[in-house]
Structure formats: C-alpha cells, structure tokens
Amino acid sequence: MTPLKIVSLLPSATEIIHCLGLTEYQVGRSHECDFPAAVTALPPCTAPKFNPEGTSGEIHDRVTELLQSALSVYQIQTDVLEALQPTHILTQAQCEVCAVSLPEVEAAVASLTGIAPHILSLQPNRLAEVWADIRRVAIALLGDAGGARAEAAIAALKARVDHCQAQVATASHRPTVVCIEWPDPLMSAGNWVPELVSLAGGRPLLAQVGQHSPWITWNDLVKTDPEVIILMPCGYDIATTIRESQGLRDHPYWSLLRAVKTGRVYVTDGNQYFNRPGPRLVDSLEILAEILHPEQISPRYAGMGWRSLQDCLTFAAAE
Structure with missing residues (x-):
C-alpha cells in the first residue's frame, strides 16, 4: 500500500486531518493553514495574488478587481506539489475568495508528471455537512477503516454540542x-x-x-x-x-x-x-x-x- 502523503489546501481540512489523528501524514498545506501549530513547518502550496495588507475596504477592492478580471485570487505552487508527490489533495468548492477552487486544483494536478493524487473537495454549509466531510475525509484516506475513526471523532464533537445546548x-x-x-x-x-x-x-x-x-x-x-x-x-x-x-x-x-x-x-x-x-x-x-x-x-x-x-x-x- 502506498504511504499516505496528504496536502491540504484549506485550513478547515487541515483541522479535520488533525481531528482524525492523521497529522503525521500531512506533507503540504495552504499558506493559511496554521492549526495545529506543527503544520506551519510544512511547505505552503498556495499564495495570494493580492496584497493582503490594508483596510477591509482596500482588500475588498483588490479581490473584486481580480474576480472582475476573471482571474483567480490565489495561485498554486505546482513545483512544490511536484516535489511533494502527494497521494491525496484536500480542497474546497465553497468560496473562490476563501481558498483555491476545485477547478484550479484539477488544472494544477493535470500539469504534474508521474502522479495522479486523489482530489477531495469539501463544501459544507452547516454542521451536519461538516460531520459528513469528516466521514468523507476519513474514508478517502483510510478506506473502510476510516469509518470507525470518523464516528468516534464526530461523537466527541456532538457531545460537546449537546452539552452546550443543555447549558443554555x-x-x-x-x-x-x-x-x-x-x-x-x-x-x-x-x-x-x-x-x-x-x-x-x-x-x-x-x-x-x-x-x-x-x-x-x-x-x-x-x-x-x-x-x-x-x-x-x-x-x-x-x-x-x-x-x-x-x-x-x-x-x-x-x-x-x-x-x-x-x-x-x-x-x-x-x-x-x-x-x-x-x-x-x-x-x-x-x-x-x-x-x-x-x-x-x-x-x-x-x-x-x-x-x-x-x-x-x-x-x-x-x-
């Protein structure tokens, strides 16, 4: 079996990897992934195409200008992906302003040589869909064995939700x-x-x-x-x-x-x-x-x- 080599291009996906106890298999990250702290030592595989400094109004104008010009907001470092040789890439189809999009990742992977990583795209809009994503990630990375690991993680999270509801x-x-x-x-x-x-x-x-x-x-x-x-x-x-x-x-x-x-x-x-x-x-x-x-x-x-x-x-x- 090929050893897992995971690249996460989304901070929430990196946190799902950590929740599942698989951080040791992550080899690359997005420029925004910073939790758990250990992932900051991994090579970033993305970078913004705009200056992220400035007021909220200035940042909004820069991002809007890129989008109106039919340009993406982020770029993928394909040379880094080539060097990492990932088996799996986690990305998103939620928001083109938040992180690299699925089409961008698919285009980048198509340009790579010698590897064909599995791409998993996440798009949750509510808590139930976050739980579903945890299951999807676990099964994509671990196969059938990932199911039990995901259910244990989800049960622990749901218990905290229930406790919070009971308190209020x-x-x-x-x-x-x-x-x-x-x-x-x-x-x-x-x-x-x-x-x-x-x-x-x-x-x-x-x-x-x-x-x-x-x-x-x-x-x-x-x-x-x-x-x-x-x-x-x-x-x-x-x-x-x-x-x-x-x-x-x-x-x-x-x-x-x-x-x-x-x-x-x-x-x-x-x-x-x-x-x-x-x-x-x-x-x-x-x-x-x-x-x-x-x-x-x-x-x-x-x-x-x-x-x-x-x-x-x-x-x-x-x-």
Whole structure:
C-alpha cells in the first residue's frame, strides 16, 4: 500500500486531518493553514495574488478587481506539489475568495508528471455537512477503516454540542444577534453561523442557515437593531478586528444601535474559529454561548477567542 502523503489546501481540512489523528501524514498545506501549530513547518502550496495588507475596504477592492478580471485570487505552487508527490489533495468548492477552487486544483494536478493524487473537495454549509466531510475525509484516506475513526471523532464533537445546548436551555431570554463577517462593505455571516447562534441560545438576524453570507446595508442593521453584534471578519484575529472596527465606529449610524448603547458588541478571532468549517466550529459554538449567556457559562475563551469591544476601547483609552 502506498504511504499516505496528504496536502491540504484549506485550513478547515487541515483541522479535520488533525481531528482524525492523521497529522503525521500531512506533507503540504495552504499558506493559511496554521492549526495545529506543527503544520506551519510544512511547505505552503498556495499564495495570494493580492496584497493582503490594508483596510477591509482596500482588500475588498483588490479581490473584486481580480474576480472582475476573471482571474483567480490565489495561485498554486505546482513545483512544490511536484516535489511533494502527494497521494491525496484536500480542497474546497465553497468560496473562490476563501481558498483555491476545485477547478484550479484539477488544472494544477493535470500539469504534474508521474502522479495522479486523489482530489477531495469539501463544501459544507452547516454542521451536519461538516460531520459528513469528516466521514468523507476519513474514508478517502483510510478506506473502510476510516469509518470507525470518523464516528468516534464526530461523537466527541456532538457531545460537546449537546452539552452546550443543555447549558443554555434554561436561559430566560434568547437575544437577537447579528454577526458581521466583513466590515467594509458590510456582510452578515451566513452558512453555519446562524445555526451556531441558534444552538448557543440566540436568535440570528440578517442571515439564513445554510445560505451564503449576504451583503447588508447600514439601514438593514439599524432596522433590525439587534441586542448583540458580534464581529468575526474573515481572516482577521482579535487585534485586527479591533483595528478594523474603527470604520464601523466612525459611521453616523453606529451610535444609534441598541447593542452599541448597551455595550453588547463583541470582537472575535474569526480566522481561527468562525471562518473555518471544521471541528473547531464546536469551539465557535462554545464562544457564542459564553458571549450570549454569561450567566449560564463560565468564560473559558474570553481574551483568546473573544473580547468585549467596549472593554477593549476602555482599556486602550486608559493606557
């Protein structure tokens, strides 16, 4: 049997590999794969075609310009793939802005010599589809033996989901919530995020379960006037999210929002949690439950996965 040599071109796929206990067989990664930390020592097989530095508005304009020119947002390092000789490549068909697409990977593999790796493309839009992807990856990599390993991993994740639901079940109130996936222009977080909000004891607004993240307007935000606003920009950590919140805070409608008046705006590490449809969506669920129901749940992720924007700004002003 040919030894496994896995290349993952998607951070969530890398995390599925880790969840299945197969990290030792991963030989390559995308430029964004950084969990578990050990994978950062692996050679990156992708790179962005745009400058990822700058404001959210500037990044949006650069990506939009590439897409409007019918160009891909990322490039695949075919020379690295050639050297690695992978048996399996994990990629995605979810979002051409998030990572290299399936057609790009297929074209790159067609140009390689001497190898014909198995390509597995993931496209989850809700939790059940993440569980299904874990099964698909396990069976693709391990054959029939992967089934039992996948079921054990999924059962452990589902147990945490059930525990979280039980903790918030007795809450006396389910607050309305808007999750912001991009600050300029405004985008509400869709796909799996509304489902996570509901499981965490909230009522999601301005996005539908299993549907792609929609662009929204400031009028939409003011009209719905959520009790809680959670910032989780795609690819941003907490520090970057706090910095990028300045544009939101400068908008004349910002101070009109109920969540702003009551200090219920929160910043999260969207890059590590909410933006990656893999096993750590369960961590994301637990983060949401901590934010929405602090009276029910101890804040294990506070400071690392999320922070109150008001506390951040108060602390910065005091320095």
